[in-house]
Amino acid sequence: MDIKQLKYFLAIAKEKQITAAAKKLHIAQPPLSTQLRLLEEELGTSLLERGSRNITLTDAGKILFTRANEIINLVESTKKEIDDLNHGLNGTLNIGAVTSSISSIIPEQLKLFHSQYKRVNFQIWDGDTLRITELLRNNTIEIGIVKTPFDYENYDFILIPSKISTTPMLAITNSLLSSNKLSIDVKALADKPLIVHRRYEKKITVYCEEHGFKPSIFCKADDIRLMLALAYDNIGVAILPKSNLDSLSIEKLRPLEINGLYMDTSFAVIWPKNHYLSNTAKRFIESFTQKNPEEI
Template sequence: MNFRQLTYFMAVAEELHFGRAAERLGVAQPPLSRQIKQLEDELDTLLFHRGRSGVTLTQAGKRLFERGTEILSLMDDSKREIRRIGQGMQGRLRLGYVGSAVYGVLPTIVKSYRAANPKVFLSFSPMNNAGLQQALIRREIDIAIARPRLIDKEITSRPLGDEPLILAAPDTMFPGSTAIDCHDIADQVLVLYPEYPRPSFADVVLQALATQGLTDPKRIFTMDVSTSLGLVSVGEGVAIVPASVGSGTRNGIRFHPFASNIGTTGLSVSHRIDDQSVHVNGFVDVARMVARRSLS
């Protein structure tokens, strides 16, 4: 049984008249009758009683009509669903991000995207830059929010804006101070992240300090910004973080700007060059719009 046969059967079942069904379908009656006969032969059962008083459905025909109604309804639903996915109104989007992004513009981006696309399912995976790059290439995620950006011939990356580096220090350190000279932390243990793989945000921090003459600070490594802040809060060292990380309060930590700007760091939104789906392009557009609004 093919779709044409089912369509012809449904028309005859609804009209209970071969002539009217043929007219409705825009076909001649003989081909319609042949299709119905072929269907009955394939199913080895009569679907219609053909009598002098007219055409009626057999018991098998009634059951096929019920099933056919379900099938055509499912097909209509499927077409609407596929169309909505193709238009970006439904579907899913897999998002990978560096941990520090959650302190900045990322939550606002997600909120804005959800507001415009409430039926698109979003999944989230925190990763470092190396993980983001690998996951994009392997098609395990669709979007990467990286710091500062991903460089790969298969990936396109767009900046979302820069922000200054600031100091996260235990709240018992530098009492009464606001702006800090970077040489004030020369004897402190620097908490960096991540240690592997490199290069990473840790190298951004080390290079920023090197430009200020601090070339070999005492250091320990963690895997992410949250762990780094946790160590700072218990007095294990200080950390240099993006300014957005200091936008909230955290027990045991005070955030200080540097008296002289030691450098900046930026976020970017990336995706595979060959992925031009409505979902990906829509998210990138929202991300850039929100980032521009945030900077302004």
């Protein structure tokens, strides 16, 4: 198995046709089919299921697809690191950012950094905190910009102080809670099945226990849209910070503030502990502690 074979396999998997993959790779179809056959023989398993029109991945193929992407990204990252070492700050910096930071943080930071390092280009990957940490783990990106809290044990980080905010926690329901007000006491949740985000589980549990009961957590999830869907179906009460709902529709759902329960949220720049960082990534991290020339 070599890098070229992995690239060929990825092209076939993405194009879903050997003919289309060969065309994209600018090679003839027979050599591509030969390399695929050699790869399957080496691994001792079929990687593709050939249908009448399109190719689909076998279970083994799906595993290789994930690993091949990681390997290719790691190889490209290594090349960039060596080039960075030999030639200084240039090339492309891969950054992951939660969607809410795209308009509030990324533009000004890229502008500041580009004013100092003209030869650096960027690739921005967006998603929620869970996706950003996944991209960091498989070396697709070097740096992530996420919202707190996150997995502090596995990442080094710096907080972005100017972006810290306090937001009320909401109990979001279809009809499991009855209240004529816009807020409720936390004790109203004592006998309700709760749907909580893993990032906020500890905070919610501690607050409930301080008020005399252990919360009944029906479901822990990472996807806010799934939590809202479960709340809409009256499966439980979703507990989320108000700031998480800024860009989401909660039509037909009732958001009630939980009296006294707030979440301090801020943005943080994170990167894996004990992991090589290119000089470009290091300088970009340092740029968050610098003053924008326009502010001086």
